[in-house]
Amino acid sequence: MSFFRLILEKTRFSPPRRKIIFRTMILLFLLTGFIIGGEIIYFHKILSGQISPETSELIVVFAGGTERTEAGYSLANSGYGTCLVISPADQKKLKLYDRKHRRSSTVRCIVEDKARTTLENAVYTKKIITEHGFRSVLLVTSSYHLPRSYFLLRLLLLGNNVKIRAFGVSGSGRNDLQSSRGKKIIYNEMVKLWGSTGELLIYKIRGCLPEQNPKQIAFLKYIKSLFLFFH
Numbered sequence: 001m002s003f004f005r006l007i008l009e010k011t012r013f014s015p016p017r018r019k020i021i022f023r024t025m026i027l028l029f030l031l032t033g034f035i036i037g038g039e040i041i042y043f044h045k046i047l048s049g050q051i052s053p054e055t056s057e058l059i060v061v062f063a064g065g066t067e068r069t070e071a072g073y074s075l076a077n078s079g080y081g082t083c084l085v086i087s088p089a090d091q092k093k094l095k096l097y098d099r100k101h102r103r104s105s106t107v108r109c110i111v112e113d114k115a116r117t118t119l120e121n122a123v124y125t126k127k128i129i130t131e132h133g134f135r136s137v138l139l140v141t142s143s144y145h146l147p148r149s150y151f152l153l154r155l156l157l158l159g160n161n162v163k164i165r166a167f168g169v170s171g172s173g174r175n176d177l178q179s180s181r182g183k184k185i186i187y188n189e190m191v192k193l194w195g196s197t198g199e200l201l202i203y204k205i206r207g208c209l210p211e212q213n214p215k216q217i218a219f220l221k222y223i224k225s226l227f228l229f230f231h
Helices: 002-009 015-047 066-077 091-101 118-132 143-156 180-206 218-227
Strands: 058-062 083-087 108-110 136-142 163-169
Touching: 015 143, 015 180, 058 066, 058 118, 058 143, 066 083, 066 091, 066 136, 066 163, 083 091, 083 118, 091 108, 118 143, 118 180, 136 143, 143 163, 143 180, 180 218
Parallel strands: 058 083, 058 136, 083 108, 136 163
Antiparallel strands: none
16 A cells, blocks of 8 residues: 555646545445455355356357266256257358267257357347347356356356356366366466456447457457466
């Protein structure tokens, strides 16, 4: 706190103005700490939760690794859901996945081939859920990716009376979350949650998703280079 005072004393602000600014800085500092603390508790709760799938009307896979797609089809083949969405996957990919993984003739795949980011996974999935009137969803993605994915989908579906059950998938050596590499991955996900939340706010304000892929925007790539660990 004395650090803040030292900075303000070197400015030309009057003492009353310095006092207001100092209190505002302290409030922002405490608020940021509270939010980050809440995020840490949320991530710990999701990552340490019991992994147990539950029968749902729709199984949603946020694509990003072969183990996610395999798990989604395995759950569908085992009767945990009769409808399946792989986000994103076009007709060609779905036919390939069907030949490789589908064992049950009762499984119906719904195409979602537009998503480019995790937020867009949630946005397009939400549209499918509301358009088809699904009331229960089993969300499947990698364990480390689950907190951010669940948060975004849950937020977008607020008020829609849809039950979401989350299922985290292990694989590709990225889910040893107690290792040094695993902790870096979780840190990255916590930072990315802020980015996805910002992306969501812009989407809500504009009412539409950007034409350009957010992953290709130079400014955002620069910000990522400052805050994220890269492997």
